[in-house]
Amino acid sequence: MLKSLLFGVLLALAPLIASHYTFPALVVNGVQGGDWVNVRMTNNHFDQSPVTDVSSIDFRCYTSATNATATTIDVAAGSQLGIAADDYIYHPGVVNVYMAKAPGDVSTWDGSGTVWFKVYQITAVTDGGTSISWPSTSLNTVTFTVPKNLPSGQYLVRVEAIALHVASTFGGAQFYLSCGQINVTGGGSGTPGPLVAIPGVYTGNEPGILINIYYPIPATYIQPGPAVWSG
Numbered sequence: 001m002l003k004s005l006l007f008g009v010l011l012a013l014a015p016l017i018a019s020h021y022t023f024p025a026l027v028v029n030g031v032q033g034g035d036w037v038n039v040r041m042t043n044n045h046f047d048q049s050p051v052t053d054v055s056s057i058d059f060r061c062y063t064s065a066t067n068a069t070a071t072t073i074d075v076a077a078g079s080q081l082g083i084a085a086d087d088y089i090y091h092p093g094v095v096n097v098y099m100a101k102a103p104g105d106v107s108t109w110d111g112s113g114t115v116w117f118k119v120y121q122i123t124a125v126t127d128g129g130t131s132i133s134w135p136s137t138s139l140n141t142v143t144f145t146v147p148k149n150l151p152s153g154q155y156l157v158r159v160e161a162i163a164l165h166v167a168s169t170f171g172g173a174q175f176y177l178s179c180g181q182i183n184v185t186g187g188g189s190g191t192p193g194p195l196v197a198i199p200g201v202y203t204g205n206e207p208g209i210l211i212n213i214y215y216p217i218p219a220t221y222i223q224p225g226p227a228v229w230s231g
């Protein structure tokens, strides 16, 4: 009891005493790669500050100041892929993972166009207004299954952790994001969709982005973005 109370207090204080977070590494076959090896180094690799403008070009991969590319890593379709944070996810919020297939070499592709589909999400748990909880909070790594039917080839993989602790005014939601580069092997012949552009997928007015999570306690939560394509 005392322990869980203390843990709760620490969780509440964490935003005040710690910095924010980045997602610098991929976990493939259970092995975590180095920071910024398979993930494009983001502008915030020192200060871990979020993107708050969903229409900014940095909302895609957050690399406008680094122009970074990365080393593409093979990932088998149907296997587990992890995207590791440099800290645990401590803000209340939700997670989306998007992918986009490069027309050629992903290491020189910018991810422009209506090419992104969602492969994974971690949403909020609600119960009609008595409580709301955030299963992504306290995760260090976001892990999902690369759809078995995904065509083989080179992809950008973009994780997005949406922090909602100050999201009750427009532009208040904080997006922690990065783009990894993977080469999907042994894939299938699925047709991923629905496809969206990033930026473009959100306006910032979505009920799951512009939201007061504290009062009144939301009765439901609507995850931002398209439906997950699971193959």
Ligand SMILES: *[C@@H]1O[C@H](CO)[C@@H](O)[C@H](O)[C@H]1NC(C)=O
Pocket (backbone or CB within 6 Å): 064, 065, 066, 067
């Ligand atoms: C990134 O690219 C832009 C546009 O080509 C250039 O102005 C800038 O100096 C580059 N920055 C770095 C860190 O390479």
Ligand SMILES: *[C@@H]1O[C@H](CO)[C@@H](O)[C@H](O)[C@H]1NC(C)=O
Pocket (backbone or CB within 6 Å): 072, 074, 154, 183, 184, 185
């Ligand atoms: C992607 O994987 C295929 C199948 O193993 C391989 O032939 C190809 O060279 C790989 N491409 C990259 C960029 O790693």
Ligand SMILES: [Cu+2]
Pocket (backbone or CB within 6 Å): 015, 019, 020, 021, 091, 163, 174
């Ligand atoms: Cu923060």
